Amino acid sequence: MxxxxxxxxxxxxxxxxxxxxxxxxxxxxxxxxxxxxxxxxxxxxxxxxxxxxxxxxxxxxxxxxxxxxxxxxxxxxxxxxxxxxxxxxxxxxxxxxxxxxxxxxxxxxxxxxxxxxxxxxxxxxxxxxxxxxxxxxxxxxxxxxxxxxGFDPGVVNAYARYAVDHCFDQVESIDIIDINAGSHGRYFATNFDPEINFREFTSTVWSWEDNAWKANAMFEHRKEWDLPVVGKSAAYLTGHDELHSMSQTLGVPNIRFWMGFGEHYINVFNVLKNLGLLSEKPVRTARGQEVVPLEVVKAVLPDPASLAPNYTGKTCIGDLIKGTRNGQAREVLLYNVCDHEACYREVGSQAISYTAGxxxxxxxxxxxxxxxxxxxxxxxEELDPLPFIQLMNGMGLPTRIRDAAGDRLLDPEREVGFSREQRKTASAR
Amino acid sequence: MxxxxxxxxxxxxxxxxxxxxxxxxxxxxxxxxxxxxxxxxxxxxxxxxxxxxxxxxxxxxxxxxxxxxxxxxxxxxxxxxxxxxxxxxxxxxxxxxxxxxxxxxxxxxxxxxxxxxxxxxxxxxxxxxxxxxxxxxxxxxxxxxxxxxGFDPGVVNAYARYAVDHCFDQVESIDIIDINAGSHGRYFATNFDPEINFREFTSTVWSWEDNAWKANAMFEHRKEWDLPVVGKSAAYLTGHDELHSMSQTLGVPNIRFWMGFGEHYINVFNVLKNLGLLSEKPVRTARGQEVVPLEVVKAVLPDPASLAPNYTGKTCIGDLIKGTRNGQAREVLLYNVCDHEACYREVGSQAISYTAGxxxxxxxxxxxxxxxxxxxxxxxEELDPLPFIQLMNGMGLPTRIRDAAGDRLLDPEREVGFSREQRKTASAR
CATH class of the missing domain: 3.40.50.720 (NAD(P)-binding Rossmann-like Domain)
Known part of the structure; x- marks a missing residue:
C-alpha cells in the first residue's frame, strides 16, 4: 500500500x-x-x-x-x-x-x-x-x-499480454494501430509536444519482423485499416516505444506500430523534414545565433493543450492480433474509442492527452x-493486464474486443473469470 | 568621370x-x-x-x-x-x-x-x-x-522607359514578368537571400491598377504567359520594388509584377508561412531563447551561391507593354534570356545572381x-535607357524585342538611331 x-x-x-x-x-x-x-x-x-x-x-x-x-x-x-x-x-x-x-x-x-x-x-x-x-x-x-x-505505450502492451495469455495458443503478429479521426480546426498542430512528436519520425523506423529488427523509412509502408467507429483509416508503419519492450518480453515474431496520418500532416512533415527544420542539431544563423530548428518549430506551433476546446471527433487505438487457438487461425482486435468532446467536458483536455493520462x-x-x-x-506487458483493464473500464477508457464472436466490451470477469476480489490479491506476475 | x-x-x-x-x-x-x-x-x-x-x-x-x-x-x-x-x-x-x-x-x-x-x-x-x-x-x-x-528592379525599369519614349504614344499597361525555368536539383532553395526572398511575399501584394494602389494577397492572381525560349509559364501577381518608383515616375495607369513559381515552391512557401516560420517577429522557445523564425529558415536552406555548379536551364525576364501608337493598339515584349550554365562557365554564378549583378x-x-x-x-526609369541597354548587349545581358515585326536583338542604334558616340555625351535626363 x-x-x-x-x-x-x-x-x-x-x-x-x-x-x-x-x-x-x-x-x-x-x-x-x-x-x-x-x-x-x-x-x-x-x-x-x-x-x-x-x-x-x-x-x-x-x-x-x-x-x-x-x-x-x-x-x-x-x-x-x-x-x-x-x-x-x-x-x-x-x-x-x-x-x-x-x-x-x-x-x-x-x-x-x-x-x-x-x-x-x-x-x-x-x-x-x-x-x-x-x-x-x-x-x-x-x-x-x-x-x-500511457495508452501507447501502456494499454496496448497490456492488450498484447492479455491476448497472448487468454486469446491464443500461439500469436503470430501484433499490429498496434493508432488513429486519431478527430479535427482540431487549426492549419496544423501536433497532439502532444511537437518536439517529441516529430522526433518519433525523423530517423529510422524500427519494426519487429520475424523475430528481428527491421529498419524502414518513415511513410515507406502505408496500410488502410477498417476500424470500429472511425472506419477506414490510412496508417503508416512507425517506430514507437512499445516495440522495444514487447519484442523482448512476449515471444511474438512480428510486432508493428501503425500511426494514422492525413495527407496534410504528411505534406507539412515532409516539407519541414526535407528542409532540415526538424533537426535536433543546432544551426547557426547569419547573425551568429546557435539555434535548434526543432525547438523553433515547436515554438511556432499551437500548444497542444490549446486545441482541446474545439476538438471534435474520436480516436481509436488498439491491437490487432493474429495467431492460432486450438489449431484454428484467429484474429482479435482489442481497442478503445475515445471522444475528444467528452474528454473536454470531463477534464478540459483532448482525447490524446486523456488516453495517455x-x-x-x-x-x-x-x-x-x-x-x-x-x-x-x-x-x-510484464504485469497482469486483467486488473488494469477492469479498472480503466470504470475510468473513462473502456476496452472493447472484436473477434469472430462480435464486438463487445471486454469484461475480464466474464471473458476469463477474473473478479474484483481476485484483483485485490492478484500477484503482479 | x-x-x-x-x-x-x-x-x-x-x-x-x-x-x-x-x-x-x-x-x-x-x-x-x-x-x-x-x-x-x-x-x-x-x-x-x-x-x-x-x-x-x-x-x-x-x-x-x-x-x-x-x-x-x-x-x-x-x-x-x-x-x-x-x-x-x-x-x-x-x-x-x-x-x-x-x-x-x-x-x-x-x-x-x-x-x-x-x-x-x-x-x-x-x-x-x-x-x-x-x-x-x-x-x-x-x-x-x-x-x-539590378535586373528587376533595374533593367525592367529601363525597358519601361524605353517603351514609353520610343515605342508608344500612350502606354496602357506594363506587366513585368520574371520566370526562372532553371533547375537547381535541390529539394528546395531560393535563388537569392531566403530572408529577402520570402519577405517579398509574406504580406500584402501591392500592384498599380488604374493609377491607384491595389492590395492583393500572395498567390491570389495566377496567369499563364507564353514567353520566348522558356515557353508557357505560370506566374503570380507579386509585390516588387520597381512598382514603387515606376508608378510615380512614368504616368502609366497599370503596372504589375508577375513572378513565376512552381507548385512545389508554393507548397513549401505556404507550409512555412502558415506555420509562422516566415515571420520576422521573434518567438520564444521552450528553453527561453528569443529567435526570429525566418532567420532559422534561412540558416537551414542552401546558400544560393552553392546552387550555381549544378544549375541548368534558363531565365526569361521582361516587360510586356500594351498601348497605342499612331492610333493603333500595339504590344511589345522587351526581354532578356539568360542561361544558368553559361553564367557559371563565365563567372561561377547562376543566372539569378548574374542578371542582378x-x-x-x-x-x-x-x-x-x-x-x-x-x-x-x-x-x-528616370535615366536614359539607350546607353544602358546598348552597353549590356555587349556584357552578357542582351535585350531582345518581340512585337508585330518579329523577335530580334534590341539594337538602340538601329531601332532609334542612337549611336555609341551619342552615348558618350548623352545627358542623363
Missing part, C-alpha cells in the same frame, strides 16, 4: 493525470504537481477546482521544480511524503526522476521512453539504452517502476492498493 | 559584380570588396584570379566591414579612394551605405530597396519610406545615387564615363 502522488510535469497529459488523481484521492491521498513553471501547475489546480474533480477533500498543491535536478526532486518527494511519482514531464527527464525514486523508495511511473535531446531513434531496443540499465538498482532498492504506462493514474491506483506494487522495474 | 569601385557585400550578386568590374577595370580602376566576413571577400578574389577575369593588371582587395557602421564605411571609401560604391549587401544596409556616400561624395548604386528588418511590405510607395527622404541631401552634395539597378556594373561604367553621373538621386 502506497499513498500520496507527486506529478512531474504540467502539460496536457499532466492535466489529465491530475484530474484523474483528484477523482480518486480517497485511495491516492495527497496530490502534488511540480514543473519548472509554477503558474502552469497552478492552472491545473484551478481547473480541478473549477470542475469539482476532487473525490473528497484533500491536499492539492503546486511546486516549482527543475526535475533534471535529482537532489531537488528527492527533497520534494520526501517533503511531500509522496510514495508514488507519476512522471509526465518531458521524456528528457526520465532518468533523473527515476534516480530520485530509487534513492527515496518512491514508486516510479512514466508514459514515454527516455530520450537524450541530442540523439534521435537510437539502436534498438531503446529501453536497453537507458531505463533497463537501472533494473538491478530498482530491484535492490525494492522500488516499483512501471515504464511506459488515464492509464498512468490507473497504474498508480494498482500500486497504491498493492496489486502492481512489485518492488522492481517492469514494462506494462 | 569617376574611378575606383567599392563593392559592399560578398554574396552571390557581389560575386558577379566583382567579376564584371574586373572584366572592365580599365574604365573602373581599383576594385575593393567589403563585407563582415573577410573570407567571403577573399573567396571572390580567388575566383576572379582563377577565371582570369581582370581586363588589365590592377588592384583587387578584400576588406572586413560592418556596413551598418557609417563612419567605418566612410573611412573605407576614403582610404580606398573609391568614387563609386556598389551596394549589393543586405537591403538592411542601404540607408547606412547611402549616408556614407553622401558624406564622402562617392556615387551610390544598389539593386534592391531598403528594408527595415522589423517591418515587411510597408505602405506604398516604399521608396518614399526610406531612400527618397535623402533626395535633397544627394542633390545638395551633388551625389549620384542610382537606386535599384551585371546591370549594376553597367550602371557603374555609365557613371564612370559620365553618362549617368547626374549628381542626384534617380530610379533607373
Amino acid at each position: 502506497k499513498r500520496n502522488v507527486l506529478i512531474i510535469g504540467a502539460g496536457g497529459v499532466a492535466h489529465v493525470v491530475a484530474h484523474k488523481c483528484a477523482q480518486n484521492n480517497a485511495l491516492l491521498g495527497n496530490i502534488h504537481i511540480a514543473s519548472r513553471t509554477l503558474a502552469k501547475c497552478q492552472a491545473i489546480i484551478d481547473s480541478i477546482e473549477d470542475k469539482g474533480s476532487m473525490q473528497q477533500p484533500g491536499q492539492l498543491k503546486a511546486h516549482a521544480l527543475d526535475a533534471m535536478d535529482v537532489e531537488a526532486t528527492k527533497f520534494l518527494i520526501r517533503a511531500t511524503r509522496s510514495q508514488i511519482v507519476i512522471n509526465v514531464g518531458s521524456p528528457f527527464l526520465n532518468m533523473s526522476v527515476l534516480a530520485a525514486c530509487i534513492d527515496t523508495g518512491a514508486a516510479y511511473l512514466d508514459t514515454a521512453i527516455h530520450e537524450d535531446p541530442a540523439k534521435v531513434c537510437e539502436t534498438p531496443p531503446w529501453y536497453a539504452n537507458y531505463e533497463w540499465k537501472r533494473r538491478e538498482a530498482c530491484k535492490d532498492a525494492r522500488v516499483t517502476a512501471v515504464l511506459g504506462v 488515464v492509464p498512468a493514474v490507473a497504474a498508480a491506483m494498482l500500486i497504491a492498493d498493492g496489486t502492481w506494487d512489485i518492488g522492481e522495474m517492469a514494462n506494462v | 569617376k574611378r575606383n569601385v567599392l563593392i559592399i557585400g560578398a554574396g552571390g550578386v557581389a560575386h558577379v559584380v566583382a567579376h564584371k568590374c574586373a572584366q572592365n577595370n580599365a574604365l573602373l580602376g581599383n576594385i575593393h570588396i567589403a563585407s563582415r566576413t573577410l573570407a567571403k571577400c577573399q573567396a571572390i578574389i580567388d575566383s576572379i584570379e582563377d577565371k582570369g577575369s581582370m581586363q588589365q593588371p590592377g588592384q583587387l582587395k578584400a576588406h572586413a566591414l560592418d556596413a551598418m557602421d557609417v563612419e567605418a564605411t566612410k573611412f573605407l571609401i576614403r582610404a580606398t579612394r573609391s568614387q563609386i560604391v556598389i551596394n549589393v549587401g543586405s537591403p538592411f544596409l542601404n540607408m547606412s551605405v547611402l549616408a556614407a556616400c553622401i558624406d564622402t561624395g562617392a556615387a551610390y548604386l544598389d539593386t534592391a530597396i531598403h528594408e527595415d528588418p522589423a517591418k515587411v511590405c510597408e505602405t506604398p510607395p516604399w521608396y518614399a519610406n526610406y531612400e527618397w527622404k535623402r533626395r535633397e541631401a544627394c542633390k545638395d552634395a551633388r551625389v549620384t545615387a542610382v537606386l535599384g539597378v 551585371v546591370p549594376a556594373v553597367a550602371a557603374a561604367m555609365l557613371i564612370a564615363d559620365g553618362t549617368w553621373d547626374i549628381g542626384e538621386m534617380a530610379n533607373v
